[in-house]
Amino acid sequence: MTVRPPGDDARLARELAIAAGSALQAVRAGSAEGADLKAEGDRRAQEVLAKLLAEHRPQDAVLSEEAADSAARLTADRVWIIDPLDGTREFSERPRTDWAVHVALWAAGELVAGAIALPARDTAYSTDQPPVLPERAAGPLRLAVSRSRPPAFVMQIAEQLEAELVPMGSAGVKCASVWLGEADAYVHAGGQYEWDSAAPVAVARSVGLHTSRIDGSELIYNRPDPRLPDLVVCRPEFSDSILKTIAANVPEVNYR
Numbered sequence: 196m197t198v199r200p201p202g203d204d205a206r207l208a209r210e211l212a213i214a215a216g217s218a219l220q221a222v223r224a225g226s227a228e229g230a231d232l233k234a235e236g237d238r239r240a241q242e243v244l245a246k247l248l249a250e251h252r253p254q255d256a257v258l259s260e261e262a263a264d265s266a267a268r269l270t271a272d273r274v275w276i277i278d279p280l281d282g283t284r285e286f287s288e289r290p291r292t293d294w295a296v297h298v299a300l301w302a303a304g305e306l307v308a309g310a311i312a313l314p315a316r317d318t319a320y321s322t323d324q325p326p327v328l329p330e331r332a333a334g335p336l337r338l339a340v341s342r343s344r345p346p347a348f349v350m351q352i353a354e355q356l357e358a359e360l361v362p363m364g365s366a367g368v369k370c371a372s373v374w375l376g377e378a379d380a381y382v383h384a385g386g387q388y389e390w391d392s393a394a395p396v397a398v399a400r401s402v403g404l405h406t407s408r409i410d411g412s413e414l415i416y417n418r419p420d421p422r423l424p425d426l427v428v429c430r431p432e433f434s435d436s437i438l439k440t441i442a443a444n445v446p447e448v449n450y451r
Contacts, residue, residue, distance in 0.1 A: 205308035205323035208298040208394070211247050212321075215240040215279055215296045216314030223289065223315075232287045237261050240279030240296060248275055255300075258421060260390045266419075274301045274417050278390035281311075282365030292316050293342075295367030297394035301417045309397025311367040320371060325401035328430070329376040336433065337361050339369035339378035341385070349382055352440045370395035370428045374402045380429035380437055384409050389421045396428065405434035409441050 218239050227235050241261035248257055256271035258264060260278050268274045275298065280286055282294030292315035299309035310321035320326055338353050342362035353360055361378045363369055366387065372378040393416055396406045406414060409425040416423075429437055 204300050205310065205321050207251055208300060208308050208310035209312075209319055209321035209323065211244055211277075212296045212298045212310040212312035212394075213314075213319050214247060215243045215298075216312040216319070218243045219280060219286065219296070220314050223286065229287060233283045236280050236286050237283060244277050244279055244298065258389065258417065260388065264421065268417060269419060272302060275299070276301055276389050276393040276416060278367075278394070281367045281391065285364035290315070291364065293364035293368040295365045295371075297367055297390060299393035299397045299416075301393070306393060306397040306400070306416060309394040309401075311371065311394045311398060313368065313371065320374070320398050322397050322401040325398065326374050328374055328402050328404070331376065331379065331430065335359050336380065337378045339363060339372045339381040341383075348384055348441075351444055352382065352437070355440050355444050356436065366391045366426075367395045370399055373404060373428055373430065374399060379433055380427065382409065382427050382429075382437065382441070384425035386422070386424045387426065389416050389418070389423050392423060392426050396426075399428045403431065405429050405431045407434075407438070409438070411438045411442075 219236050222236050222239050241259060255273040255275055256268035257275045258268055278297035281297050285291040286294040296312040300307050308322050310319055312319040336356050336358035338358045338360055340349055340360050340362055342364060369381040373381055396414055399406050407427050408414060409427055427437060
């Protein structure tokens with residue numbers, strides 16, 4: 196295996212996410228609308244990431260939402276887990292900014308690097324330049340939730356925790372809202388895949404946030420089935436109360 200300088204992969208992840216984001220901004224500036232805009236965004240961002248990974252990391256495997264999966268990744272030492280456009284609906288609804296590009300690297304059982312770009316906000320977050328978690332503002336617990344389809348169980352635990360709901364789009368944006376201090380937690384159990392959470396989880400861990408499944412178990416990546424349907428990302432001081440509330444009030448949730 197090639198030995199690379201510390202931070203090299205994380206820096207590349209950031210550069211790739213930004214490059215795909217620039218391509219998406221160009222697509223969004225065009226005339227396409229609705230389903231055509233979504234499809235063109237997915238296609239173009241995938242092209243950019245695939246080209247750059249083939250150029251810079253030709254020996255690595257890739258798991259992407261927008262490309263056919265290959266069993267070869269299961270025996271690879273290094274696998275890039277990417278979501279070329281997370282929040283496709285929000286991307287198609289100009290001028291919304293709550294969509295993202297996810298780029299993460301899994302190696303030997305762990306997420307070792309990651310970045311998410313928020314192109315419409317002209318910013319990116321990565322494990323080599325982790326954001327600093329701000330002091331929490333006073334007030335009730337704030338839960339980041341889907342603006343269009345918040346899971347029913349989240350509404351239930353929000354009531355139990357006397358929490359406020361903060362609606363927004365992309366999973367990456369929801370995770371970013373926690374490390375930016377705009378929300379205290381993102382709790383999800385409505386169905387996701389590894390590419391939805393790998394990069395946000397990598398960055399969240401670099402910030403010092405709690406990350407887990409909703410039963411408190413570890414998030415495991417590069418599995419044969421890439422479905423990873425549930426997620427908790429939160430400020431560490433709230434992890435116990437959130438997980439206990441889920442366990443006590445939502446026993447019917449299928450964790451697996």
